[in-house]
């Protein structure tokens with residue numbers, strides 16, 4: 001296998017809706033999981049029945065789907081896993097994403113035809129580890145996020161035939177992925193069972209104790225924002241895809257199964273454009289970085305690609321992500337110059353709003369708003385369901401088109 005083949009863009013899909021948007025906006029593949037056996041369990045609305053539907057849907061559109069079974073299960077979950085693995089195999093995924101050696105053994109026994117991808121949770125950080133996993137039958141290794149470009153190059157050189165996947169965008173752990181106990185300790189929610197509360201991002205008070213005054217703690221104030229001392233910025237490697245491809249990465253992965261469809265659409269489209277531009281031999285389009293800032297982020301940093309980021313990787317400002325634009329609505333249907341939109345934030349008649357589709361951007365002016373019963377409205381509010389709108393420009397956008405506006 002040549003590792004300089006066209007790299008794959010793998011997007012998260014936490015629901016059927018997000019899966020649809022991810023594919024529409026440019027994903028080559030999506031990863032999904034059922035809550036009991038995958039991480040991001042709390043925000044996941046897939047069940048066994050819907051996963052099978054999701055796989056059929058993805059295949060019918062000529063794309064690939066990977067199922068996550070990447071928890072480290074305790075004894076209690078083993079029997080249910082033994083029953084679930086053949087069912088998941090029957091659903092026909094293109095691969096299982098696994099981390100625990102016991103689960104790998106079970107998958108090999110109960111679903112021998114499904115290719116296995118080693119989860120980032122297994123923290124593969126060197127070429128011998130990758131060789132080890134390949135010898136055990138792993139087809140693709142999702143490398144630890146803490147690796148530098150030089151380390152990736154060496155891993156590829158030593159393992160020319162393995163598929164290598166790398167997270168290029170999204171939230172990261174402040175520890176090696178999943179190898180921290182903050183959530184377990186503070187909330188009894190286990191990161192490796194899919195229930196992490198992201199406690200590392202909380203606001204912590206910091207105290208100092210003078211050696212001879214045991215128990216007298218002096219608070220240390222950071223600033224008015226608090227002390228978010230473990231709150232990592234988001235990794236963003238969109239400007240480094242060419243280097244990663246040349247280093248041997250065959251699959252670019254995006255984090256965020258719990259993020260909104262607006263996030264999925266924005267990030268998928270930006271990375272699709274970056275990959276297509278790179279393959280066409282074009283220089284990197286810096287505007288794509290601004291595009292990524294239009295959706296939720298905690299500031300970007302380039303991971304460990306060139307050097308240890310140290311303190312520059314921490315977002316000290318707030319627990320809450322920031323974004324330059326807000327999600328106004330998503331188009332669900334169109335009919336006779338009218339569009340049925342699901343409302344995410346307030347908008348009103350005569351307002352000018354930005355739109356984006358997989359291929360286009362532009363502005364539209366809201367001419368009329370009617371509720372589902374046909375009643376005319378001047379404005380609508382976020383969370384109030386859906387409404388029919390028409391535009392002064394007679395624009396008809398496809399289902400899945402996004403309406404957004406700058407945040408002032």
Ligand code: SF4
Pocket residue numbers: 172173174175177178179180181182183191196197198199200201
């Ligand atoms: S608390 Fe933070 S560092 Fe720990 S597993 Fe959760 S997200 Fe990762």
